[in-house]
Structure formats: structure tokens, C-alpha cells
Amino acid sequence: xxxxxxxxLLLGAFEDGELExxxxxxxxxxxxxxxxxxxxxxxIIRIGMMLRDTAPAPDLNGFTEAVAAxxxxxxxxxxxxxxxxxxxxxxxxxxxVRFAAAMAIAAAVTVLIALPVARRFDLTGYQPAPLPVADxxxxxxxxxxxxxxxxxxTGGQVTQASAGDDSSAVISKLETPDxxxxxxxxxxxxxxxxxxxxxx
Amino acid sequence: MIAVVLMAAAVHAQAAPGQSxxxxxxxxxxxxxxxxxxxxxxxxxxxxxxxxxxxxxxLGVLHYSTYRxxxxxxxxxxxxxxxxxxxxxxRILHVNPHAIEAGMIEMQLLLFxxxxxxxxxxxxxxxxxxxxxxxxxxxxxxxxxTVGAHASGIPVRLGPGWEMPDAEGAAxxxxxxxxx
Numbered sequence: 177x178x179x180x181x182x183x184x185l186l187l188g189a190f191e192d193g194e195l196e197x198x199x200x201x202x203x204x205x206x207x208x209x210x211x212x213x214x215x216x217x218x219x220i221i222r223i224g225m226m227l228r229d230t231a232p233a234p235d236l237n238g239f240t241e242a243v244a245a246x247x248x249x250x251x252x253x254x255x256x257x258x259x260x261x262x263x264x265x266x267x268x269x270x271x272x273v274r275f276a277a278a279m280a281i282a283a284a285v286t287v288l289i290a291l292p293v294a295r296r297f298d299l300t301g302y303q304p305a306p307l308p309v310a311d312x313x314x315x316x317x318x319x320x321x322x323x324x325x326x327x328x329x330t331g332g333q334v335t336q337a338s339a340g341d342d343s344s345a346v347i348s349k350l351e352t353p354d355x356x357x358x359x360x361x362x363x364x365x366x367x368x369x370x371x372x373x374x375x376x
Numbered sequence: 377m378i379a380v381v382l383m384a385a386a387v388h389a390q391a392a393p394g395q396s397x398x399x400x401x402x403x404x405x406x407x408x409x410x411x412x413x414x415x416x417x418x419x420x421x422x423x424x425x426x427x428x429x430x431x432x433x434x435l436g437v438l439h440y441s442t443y444r445x446x447x448x449x450x451x452x453x454x455x456x457x458x459x460x461x462x463x464x465x466x467r468i469l470h471v472n473p474h475a476i477e478a479g480m481i482e483m484q485l486l487l488f489x490x491x492x493x494x495x496x497x498x499x500x501x502x503x504x505x506x507x508x509x510x511x512x513x514x515x516x517x518x519x520x521x522t523v524g525a526h527a528s529g530i531p532v533r534l535g536p537g538w539e540m541p542d543a544e545g546a547a548x549x550x551x552x553x554x555x556x
Contacts (some may be wrong), residue, residue, distance in 0.1 A: 193496060201491040204470055208460040218456045218474050221484065225498075344505025346480070349498040354511075357495075366502070367434040372495060372511035 180206075180213050187217050191224060193351060233293050243282045250274045344368060407528040408453050408473045408481065412461045414446040417510070418517025431522065434506055438520065446519075455527070463521060465514050466490050473525055479503050481525045501525055 183206045189195050190203045207214050250271075345368035347359060358371040415428065417440040424432050425445045435443050446464050453459040458472040468488040475482040480500040487495040487509065501507055501524070509521040 193493065197491040197493065200493050201468075201488060204458075204460070204468070204486065204488065207458050208470065211457065214457050214472075217458075218472070221472075221474060344502040345507050346500040347497060348500070350495070351497070352495045354494065362434075362437045367437060367506050367508060369437065369508045369510060370495070370497065372509065 180210060183207075183210070183213050184216060187213070187220050191217070191220050231292055234289055236289070247275070247278050247282070250278050404455075404476070406454055408455055408476075409450055409526045409528075410453060410459055410461075410471050410473065411448075411450045411522075411524040411526075412463070412469060412471070413448050413522040414464050415520040415522065416442070416444045416446050416514055416517050417520050418442040418444075418515075420516060431506075434508070434522070435520070438508075438510060440517065442517065443520075446514075464519060465512060467512065467519075469521065469523070471523065471525075473527070476527050481527055483525065485509075485523065487521075503527060 183203055186195060186199060186203050190200060193200075195203065207217055344366045345361070347368070347370075350357070350359065350370065352372060354372050356373050358373075359369070360371075361368045413428075413431075415425075415435065417435070417438055419440055420442045422442040422444075424435070424443045427445045427448070428435060428443050432443075449461050451459045451461070453471075453473065455476060456472075456474050458470050461469045461471070463469055466489065470486040470488075471483055472486075473481050473483040480502055482498070482500050485495070485497045485499070485507075486493060489512070495509070499507065504524060504526055507523045509523065510518055512519045
């Protein structure tokens with residue numbers, strides 16, 4: 177039986193889904209029986225939600241073009257290299273340093289921006305796939321499709337699917353290794369469905 | 377480094393209201409009843425279990441010809457505390473209602489198949505609303521897991537399949553004869 181001290185060290189990874197399956201089960205069973213650890217886990221969930229709310233994904237439209245344009249401005253022209261050839265060693269060094277610095281800055285910015293987004297959707301052992309739209313093509317399913325399109329480049333894990341304003345459920349996060357998961361809503365029956373096919 | 381320190385301070389400052397929100401959640405809604413039904417859905421043309429008739433409209437969205445109630449569980453917990461349900465086929469469902477706002481119960485669901493987690497979802501469920509999780513194979517058909525919740529403090533409007541749970545949770549209904 178795991179002790180609270182051991183379990184508390186695993187709560188963060190448990191919330192991120194990064195534990196081995198037997199560890200996930202052990203933590204889950206302990207949380208169901210230990211109020212103190214359950215409170216600590218609830219706080220971790222809360223902090224995680226706040227962190228995600230305070231770090232929204234920036235708009236990357238035009239980012240690549242802007243970086244390429246900046247790099248081009250810093251790269252010396254062929255004419256400059258010919259004219260400056262007699263004393264070119266220092267100029268080449270400065271140009272190379274400028275170019276290297278620009279690439280380093282671009283790489284660092286890319287990592288800083290992309291890493292939180294990638295980490296947000298990374299789930300060890302999971303293989304996310306684009307979510308298919310359910311066969312029931314009503315207005316709620318169309319909203320789910322919009323959510324899929326907006327997250328297509330992140331592997332297809334739905335992060336926001338309201339499934340209709342009249343739905344009884346608003347799903348803010350859904351993570352599963354099932355590549356064929358589907359979500360739809362029937363507002364007239366006040367029902368939201370998560371479909372996990374191909375489960376044994 | 378400075379950015380990290382500022383971020384940590386911001387999170388800590390926001391965590392304090394969050395903690396008070398959790399405390400007020402448990403204080404304002406000391407009891408949350410979570411209902412989980414396990415239903416066998418199949419295309420065997422045997423009709424709807426009489427105990428599922430109040431939910432027939434909701435189950436009807438799946439268009440199966442047979443619906444049989446396998447287990448019915450209603451357990452009481454408090455806001456911020458996880459409650460676990462044993463489901464058919466060696467599955468376990470963890471439900472953690474952690475906030476309640478505007479008649480919507482925020483909860484986290486974690487579904488296990490044995491030791492393997494198969495689904496993690498954060499959602500807001502309307503009081504007495506229904507979430508259905510389907511697709512796992514069970515006997516001759518599919519297993520449909522219906523999840524509902526009600527928080528004390530929200531005006532009571534008992535929907536289909538709800539009854540006041542006892543301290544240990546409602547017992548499972550008597551088993552039906554097996555399907556042919």
C-alpha cells in the first residue's frame with residue numbers, strides 16, 4: 177500500500193498522465209481512499225488549469241515569413257562581399273556572428289513558443305490522432321468539427337468542444353489513446369456522448 | 377529566470393483564490409451525488425429494460441435495438457473529492473467534481489481498463505445532465521456508461537433514474553436473465 181509521501185511525489189505526473197499504467201492505478205486507488213492526497217491533487221488540477229489560462233497560445237501567423245525576412249536583411253549581399261574583400265576577414269566575422277545570432281534568436285523564440293504548446297498536448301504513451309466527426313451531422317457535431325480543425329496541427333486532441341450551447345455538458349479536455357474517438361451532442365435530449373470504439 | 381519567478385508568483389497569487397474557491401465549493405456544496413449506470417447496448421431486438429425507460433430518449437440517440445441495465449450506482453461525495461465506480465469488464469471510473477458554477481458541475485473523469493487509463497476528460501456537466509461514454513465491447517454488444525451529477529444547494533429537479541442514495545450508495549439491481 178503506497179504511503180502519502182510517495183503518492184504526493186507522483187501527483188503532478190499523474191495529472192499529466194505521464195505515469196506507467198500500474199502507477200496510474202496505484203495513485204488513483206490511493207486518491208479514492210485518502211482525503212488529504214485528494215485535496216492536494218485537486219490543488220494541482222486547479223494550478224494546472226490556471227497555468228494554461230495564463231499562457232494562451234500566441235498567434236503564429238506570418239512568423240516564419242517575418243523571421244526569414246529578418247535573416248535576409250542581416251545576410252550580406254554578394255556585392256558587399258566583393259567590395260569589402262580586401263579587409264573582409266573582420267566583416268565576414270561580423271556577418272557570420274550576426275547571422276548566427278539571428279538564427280539562435282529565432283530558434284530560441286521558436287522553442288519558447290512551441291514548447292508549452294507541445295507540452296500541453298503531449299501524453300506519454302498516447303498516440304493522438306485527428307478526431308473524426310460523428311455520423312450524426314447536426315449543428316452540435318459541426319461545432320465539434322470546428323474544434324477539431326483548430327487543433328489539427330496539435331495532433332487532434334480536442335481542447336474545447338462546447339458541443340452546442342444547449343448541451344448539458346461542455347468538454348474542455350479529452351485525452352485518449354483511441355484514435356477513433358468521437359464526441360457529439362443531442363441538445364434535444366440533454367445528452368452528450370463520448371464514443372470510444374475498438375475498446376476490448 | 378526573472379520571468380520564471382514572476383510566473384511562479386502569479387500562479388501562487390492566483391492559487392490562493394483557487395484554494396478559497398475549492399474550500400467555498402466544498403462548503404457551499406457539501407454533497408455531490410454522482411450517478412453511474414452501466415448499460416449493455418446490442419442489436420438483438422430485445423427492447424429496452426423497463427428500468428431504463430425514463431432514459432429511453434437519451435439512449436435512443438445510439439440507435440440500438442436492445443438496452444439492458446447492467447449496474448446502477450449512485451454515490452455521494454463532496455466537491456473536490458474523487459469517487460470511484462467499478463464497472464463491468466474490469467473497468468474503473470474515477471469522478472472528481474471539483475467546482476460548481478452557474479448550475480454547471482466541473483468534474484474530471486478518468487476511465488481505466490484494468491490498470492490502463494483509456495480516457496481522461498475535463499468537463500462541465502449541467503446539474504442532472506447526462507454524459508454518455510460508449511464504445512467498449514461487452515458481451516454481445518457495447519457498454520454504455522451514463523454519468524450524471526447533482527450538487528446539494530442547486531434546486532432539486534430529479535431526472536430519470538435518480539433516487540436519494542443511502543450512505544453506502546445504492547445497491548445494484550437484481551440481474552436479468554441473460555440474453556439469448
